[in-house]
Amino acid sequence: MDSTFSSYKIEDRSLIAFIKREIHNLAIQSGFTTHRAAETDIIVAELTSNLIKYAGGGEFLYRCCKDEKHKEIEIFCIDNGVGIDNVVKIMRDGYSTSNTLGEGLGAIKRLSNDFQMYSIKNWGTVQYIKIGEKADAGIVPAAPVFNHAVLSVNYPGENVCGDAYHIKYSEDGFKIFVGDGLGHGVNAHDAVQMAIKVFERSTSSDAGTILKEMHEGVKKTRGLVATVAVVDYKAQTWNICGIGNINTRIYRGLENKTYTPYNGIIGLNVPRTISSTIVPYLKHQIIIMHSDGLRTRWNLNDMMSIIKQSPGVIAASLYKDNLRGTDDATILVGKIN
CATH class of the missing domain: 3.60.40.10 (PPM-type phosphatase domain)
Structure with missing residues (x-):
């Protein structure tokens, strides 16, 4: 598997369309169906939009991992923003801090195979997302020990x-x-x-x-x-x-x-x-x-x-x-x- 992540510093919306296209093409080249690539587009759009809207920017890292059995895209979304008090609460569908529908993080969680978030008040937030070629593929088991x-x-x-x-x-x-x-x-x-x-x-x-x-x-x-x-x-x-x-x-x-x-x-x-x-x-x-x-x-x-x-x-x-x-x-x- 390729172990190197591509990294982009996102400070405004100018790079978002480029990153979406890059990851969409990567998904298609890796064997994702058109439908699964479209779901990947939604995840990337939500992540990058939230990065600008709530954290004022940050770093977006991604790579494709593939072998004979598994094809997946891994993403890290990292910021130095205000942080989140209650990660569990904010990931529920319908919860919003900005008078929107509050479906963004819920959508990411539903469409990805693995979604983890760690945040500390006034420190920032780290998000990890794994997107498999199949939405129901689950998380690839780690080594036993x-x-x-x-x-x-x-x-x-x-x-x-x-x-x-x-x-x-x-x-x-x-x-x-x-x-x-x-x-x-x-x-x-x-x-x-x-x-x-x-x-x-x-x-x-x-x-x-x-x-x-x-x-x-x-x-x-x-x-x-x-x-x-x-x-x-x-x-x-x-x-x-x-x-x-x-x-x-x-x-x-x-x-x-x-x-x-x-x-x-x-x-x-x-x-x-x-x-x-x-x-x-x-x-x-x-x-x-x-x-x-x-x-x-x-x-x-x-x-x-x-x-x-x-x-x-x-x-x-x-x-x-x-x-x-x-x-x-x-x-x-x-x-x-």
Whole structure:
């Protein structure tokens, strides 16, 4: 699946018609019926109109995900507006704060396969929408024990992303890779994609060893920074190691720990000795990994009830408050069920 979102800053109505046409064409190209594409048009129209009307503008992100079984469009709608006091109440059909019919959010909820909203007074609002090719397709089940979401955006003006992620599952556990090619653009993209190929081939269960293999395998590229996290179901452990500035934290309730990576550049120069950090793998943990396209001075505990939200909403909320805007940006959020 393509992991990169297209992003548009909406400050007035001038972009709305363009975005509607882009997503409509994307839906048709992805195999949506004409009727389902028309329903997608309604969702996009309501989201963008509300963004202007109630928040004075914001950011609209979308992508198409497709494989042999599923075709869907994902949307994040993010603003720094006044926020919403009662999300449950405002999503009911007929509720309005502006003397209209009050059917907008209800329509979005009915027509989408998944609609989530998180809002705090005077902070703003994050909305997540998933639109499947069939209205009654439901939500695609997440992995049995690891429910995750990734929000990845190109550096402004670039057509490819120099960040990437990959998750590899097995009977024994799973492995996560998050990497950032040096700089941005095609050369950064090539470096991180080469690293993913090494990651896929590796049979090691030690994150540090995988990074060493990666270092040897990407020497002809520009180089990258990356963190690998390996879960062993039998040992009930995380095995984590990083080189360069990929920020990695694990939360469990109010407790959290940041895992400091080694200095270096994979493919150019890495420490002679690399040791992984072993920590317990527990239910209800939240792992967050992101590139330096986002600032690192954040704390989930500062946002009301955020740990109860889905990984996608958590990722978008952190993206909203911490995007630098000077590089590609990728954030992965995973929850252990």
